[in-house]
Amino acid sequence: MNDPRFSETPLNGCSGCRRDFASLRAFDAHRVGEHSLDFPEHEAGRRCLDVEEMPEWLKDSRGRWTTQTLKARADRFSQHHQGAALESLDATEAA
Numbered sequence: 001m002n003d004p005r006f007s008e009t010p011l012n013g014c015s016g017c018r019r020d021f022a023s024l025r026a027f028d029a030h031r032v033g034e035h036s037l038d039f040p041e042h043e044a045g046r047r048c049l050d051v052e053e054m055p056e057w058l059k060d061s062r063g064r065w066t067t068q069t070l071k072a073r074a075d076r077f078s079q080h081h082q083g084a085a086l087e088s089l090d091a092t093e094a095a
Contacts, residue, residue, distance in 0.1 A: 029067070030049045
């Protein structure tokens with residue numbers, strides 16, 4: 001389903017700031033403040049981080065926001081599972 005707020009179909013798109021995130025964990029991390037308070041009526045209310053508040057964040061190869069820590073975790077996960085898939089394929093071909 002196309003969402004007119006995004007140029008491409010988002011993975012973890014935020015309807016508030018219109019940014020897409022590489023993981024649900026990254027999406028959750030960009031939301032700050034108290035759930036019970038509305039922003040900007042209450043300074044401590046729930047809101048999206050501004051880009052200026054995200055200096056340690058970066059965009060991945062797909063243009064999705066993440067942090068270096070989350071990117072490293074995802075890369076390790078991907079490498080581990082890719083290696084497991086290759087080992088499985090090697091075992092199948094050897095049989």
